[in-house]
Amino acid sequence: MDFNGHKPIYLQIYDHVCERILSGEFHSGDRVMSVRELGIELGVNPNTVMRAFERLQMKEIIATKRGIGFYVCDDAKEKILSEQKKDFLENEVPEFLKKMELYGIKMEEIVSLQK
Amino acid sequence: MIKINNLDFAYRNTQVFKNISLEFEKGNIYGLLGENGVGKTTLLKLICGLQKPQHGSVTVDGLIPSMRQPDFLQNVYFLPEEVITEDTTPEKFIQKIGDFYPHYDFALFNELMKELEVDLSKKFNELSHGQKKKALLACALSLKTDYLFLDEPTNGLDIPSKALFRKVISKYCTDESTIIISTHQVKDVENLIDPIVILDRDDVLMNASFAEIIDKIYFEYGPERLQDAYYTEMLPGGYINVMPNTEHEESNVNIEALFNAVMKNKETIKNLMK
Numbered sequence: 001m002d003f004n005g006h007k008p009i010y011l012q013i014y015d016h017v018c019e020r021i022l023s024g025e026f027h028s029g030d031r032v033m034s035v036r037e038l039g040i041e042l043g044v045n046p047n048t049v050m051r052a053f054e055r056l057q058m059k060e061i062i063a064t065k066r067g068i069g070f071y072v073c074d075d076a077k078e079k080i081l082s083e084q085k086k087d088f089l090e091n092e093v094p095e096f097l098k099k100m101e102l103y104g105i106k107m108e109e110i111v112s113l114q115k
Numbered sequence: 116m117i118k119i120n121n122l123d124f125a126y127r128n129t130q131v132f133k134n135i136s137l138e139f140e141k142g143n144i145y146g147l148l149g150e151n152g153v154g155k156t157t158l159l160k161l162i163c164g165l166q167k168p169q170h171g172s173v174t175v176d177g178l179i180p181s182m183r184q185p186d187f188l189q190n191v192y193f194l195p196e197e198v199i200t201e202d203t204t205p206e207k208f209i210q211k212i213g214d215f216y217p218h219y220d221f222a223l224f225n226e227l228m229k230e231l232e233v234d235l236s237k238k239f240n241e242l243s244h245g246q247k248k249k250a251l252l253a254c255a256l257s258l259k260t261d262y263l264f265l266d267e268p269t270n271g272l273d274i275p276s277k278a279l280f281r282k283v284i285s286k287y288c289t290d291e292s293t294i295i296i297s298t299h300q301v302k303d304v305e306n307l308i309d310p311i312v313i314l315d316r317d318d319v320l321m322n323a324s325f326a327e328i329i330d331k332i333y334f335e336y337g338p339e340r341l342q343d344a345y346y347t348e349m350l351p352g353g354y355i356n357v358m359p360n361t362e363h364e365e366s367n368v369n370i371e372a373l374f375n376a377v378m379k380n381k382e383t384i385k386n387l388m389k
Binding site: 003005006007008009011012036039040041042043044045046047048051 | 142143144278280281282285286288305306307308309324325326329334336365366367368
């Protein structure tokens with residue numbers, strides 16, 4: 001994993017775990033790796049990973065079970081996708097529209113790209 | 116917990132610390148930063164009992180380091196920057212000192228030597244600088260002390276070893292351990308160190324976790340140099356502006372830019388972080 005960009009590292013780790021759930025590496029009900037394991041894998045401070053996991057818990061993407069550790073919630077994929085969709089519409093689309101205006105691109109041109 | 120209260124320390128006529136107070140809490144990997152000669156190594160020596168405060172106090176879990184009691188010494192390890200060149204193998208060295216440390220783990224030593232790819236058959240004086248550093252790191256970690264102080268641990272390590280270094284330190288850290296890494300090579304320990312302690316001549320400018328830094332300071336990556344920034348630096352593709360976080364937005368901490376911002380606005384940022 002390459003850390004960069006403007007987001008705090010804990011949010012980048014949050015995204016990283018979401019991607020691994022979306023890719024099917026972790027299915028609903030599966031145990032996810034522990035904070036320690038992911039910290040070692042990424043070479044990151046365990047406290048930073050903990051912050052990412054706290055957010056994943058808050059968003060009900062993962063939850064804890066005694067004796068098991070963290071596992072993936074039932075509708076984790078749907079929650080991640082709906083959050084990403086919201087982010088796309090609120091942040092990426094306005095940026096995209098701004099660039100279209102800047103370059104003088106008409107909506108028809110965009111539609112014609114989609115065959 | 117390490118507690119430093121109203122500490123004064125000087126070497127002959129050179130004042131290093133004047134009335135500084137600072138705490139280090141368990142379960143953290145601290146990054147100790149500061150320009151050359153501000154006393155990073157001296158601070159580590161004071162905490163592990165190699166130097167004695169002239170005024171004020173240093174305590175580690177209530178024990179006074181400079182009294183050098185066995186209870187204290189068996190739970191602390193300081194890995195200095197200069198490497199030893201003893202005419203012995205790392206294995207013989209660790210077997211010699213290991214008995215003084217109750218949690219010492221020889222199997223872990225072997226595991227680390229293998230992981231860090233150090234030739235077990237060679238003596239310290241036959242190893243390259245980087246190999247020596249790695250062998251000594253394996254020794255230090257296998258003692259499993261709660262307090263571990265590393266002075267410039269990544270100097271001389273090759274690129275893959277630096278990534279490995281971050282992994283082994285992350286693995287070492289527990290709720291009970293306090294690790295302090297003194298370094299100028301912040302890129303080597305980025306995402307590993309948190310909180311950040313910044314020392315200045317006679318003073319402590321910052322002792323803050325990433326969460327606290329993100330809360331107060333905003334790192335803006337953009338196309339222009341901003342006027343009210345604490346510090347601005349040109350990067351490939353734009354500028355990084357270190358700003359007060361007035362909008363309560365979260366950004367990615369750039370430790371180098373943070374350090375430069377603190378050095379340029381000592382009092383302002385010191386007050387901001389209080």
